[in-house]
Amino acid sequence: MLQLHNYWRSTSSYRARLLLTVKGLPYDYVPVNIKEHEQHGEAYRRISPNGFVPTLVDGDLVVGQTVNIAEYLDETYPDNPLFPRDPAGKVRVRGFVNSCIGDVQPRTQKRVREYIDERFSRDVLIEWYQFWSAEGLSILENLAVQDRPDGAFLHGGAPGAGDCFLVAQLYNWRRRDVDLSAAPTLLSIESACLDLPAFIAAAPENQPDVGQDDRY
């Protein structure tokens, strides 16, 4: 059985859960309480030497990084593809997910937020978060619009890896009141996703370790 070590509210954990539910793959949910810094404990460091969450375990294989998880799942379990099979489609969706993890999320991720909060102040953190979120929103909207095929989702008539990454990122922005009105394409894709059983099953509020959390 696949195992996902993750935390209900982390953006990258949410992405990884969505990859699994969109693929239709059952998995064991192993909570890692990053609020209590459990990811830096010795046990977890054995599977993730940097204490990063989430980590997927499939038998002997330990898979870190959500794009890596997406590629691994898609190559190993062919049903319900996460990436298009044609080269142009694949390039388009991979470009989108790599922009999510490389351009958009890192600038406001937890580790960076904590650093800015401590080194400067909560006000500077909020300014920082809002600035980079607005830029990130524009980056993803531009990519979503470009060469978009017909269909309600990022790339056609069924959800794939790009939709998983997008929905998790929008959740991150929503809970901290980012103005999303400049991204009508992203919002329309999100609304096509949110009612699907796979997206309901992976939603943060439906996880076993749901609880109180800090805003930043």
Place this chain on the structure above:
Amino acid sequence: MLQLHNYWRSTSSYRARLLLTVKGLPYDYVPVNIKEHEQHGEAYRRISPNGFVPTLVDGDLVVGQTVNIAEYLDETYPDNPLFPRDPAGKVRVRGFVNSCIGDVQPRTQKRVREYIDERFSRDVLIEWYQFWSAEGLSILENLAVQDRPDGAFLHGGAPGAGDCFLVAQLYNWRRRDVDLSAAPTLLSIESACLDLPAFIAAAPENQPDVGQDDRY
């Protein structure tokens, strides 16, 4: 003929050139002067809607994001593999390159450096750069050590995508005097790479648009 739109000194451009030279693929070098903000001009925005450098063009296909470029090249041109063919090796090298683009580089990339320099000061920027670089160095060293097979390179006896990403990142750190002594494994891999013709051909100082540049 493949075309690479890139800038001699950008870390991600250097990565993309290395992917091409390690694959043994000839390409047209199309310089994009990011010092003069050429990436935001109308012409370049037609191929990269967010003005990101580098971009690979292969006939009708436009490929942004360096991990996307690596996957595309490896699937399209099978000689000189960038990723191992066995699932465990693939997961390991993909984990490494995704950490380079997701955890390590974004925190100190040009856009972020410019923002901090303007919003705070040069001193804050240097403190920021050194702090995250030390953390990034430790992240990559931990990944390189974990489950490393025999051989001088990141993953065995020939260079692949991980080595390309690593060498470009170390160049970024070296030119701003980051103390690299805590990463003996990374340094040993780098020294196996740097004398190879593919790495010499892709080096920043050997590009046609080499010139003066700012330190930060």
